[in-house]
Amino acid sequence: MNKFIVGACAGILSVAASQYATAQTTSTAKPAAKKKAPAKKKAAKKAAPVAAVQPEGVQWKCELGNELYIKGDMARDQIITMHWKGKNYQLPRQLTRTGADRYFDQKTGMDLVVIPSKSMLFDRNEGHRLADECQTAEMAAGAPAPTQAGALRAPAGLPLMMQDNAAPAPAPAPDASGSAAQPAKP
Structure with missing residues (x-):
């Protein structure tokens, strides 16, 4: 069992090492190509003006x-x-x-x-x-x-800030007996 684990670890390490070596050789061959591409992209971005959206409303x-x-x-x-x-x-x-x-x-x-x-x-x-x-x-x-x-809240013809909340309530109308009606208790 231990030999199997050691063999698996050795196989994984050898694969990782070979990928690292391949990446090293390809990265040293392409740095000049990578540097030129971003410079072209920056020049293209500067040439194209960005049109702003015109405000409406x-x-x-x-x-x-x-x-x-x-x-x-x-x-x-x-x-x-x-x-x-x-x-x-x-x-x-x-x-x-x-x-x-x-x-x-x-x-x-x-x-x-x-x-x-x-x-x-x-x-x-x-x-x-x-x-x-x-x-x-x-x-x-x-x-x-x-x-x-x-x-929804404003009465017809009056803006919200113009309402007169300090005006007194109208006096109750007299009932049939001639005395003033009592206001309803809350």
């Missing part, structure tokens, strides 16, 4: 001079197109518990969160915020974000 200006473009109806569409740093991203709508609109693509990690006053862009793959305080021109003038959550 509504411009959102962010802090630090960043900007993104959103194409699609945020109040209705389930997938919007976001243009960021020369690339277009397809972002599907996600359900949230907070009422904010969230568009997140698992593959690219792009995560756009929109609240009535601003939007924020995150890269979930890298784990950091890419842009903050993003607003359209209308939002900068005081209008709420054009989102589904905002459209």
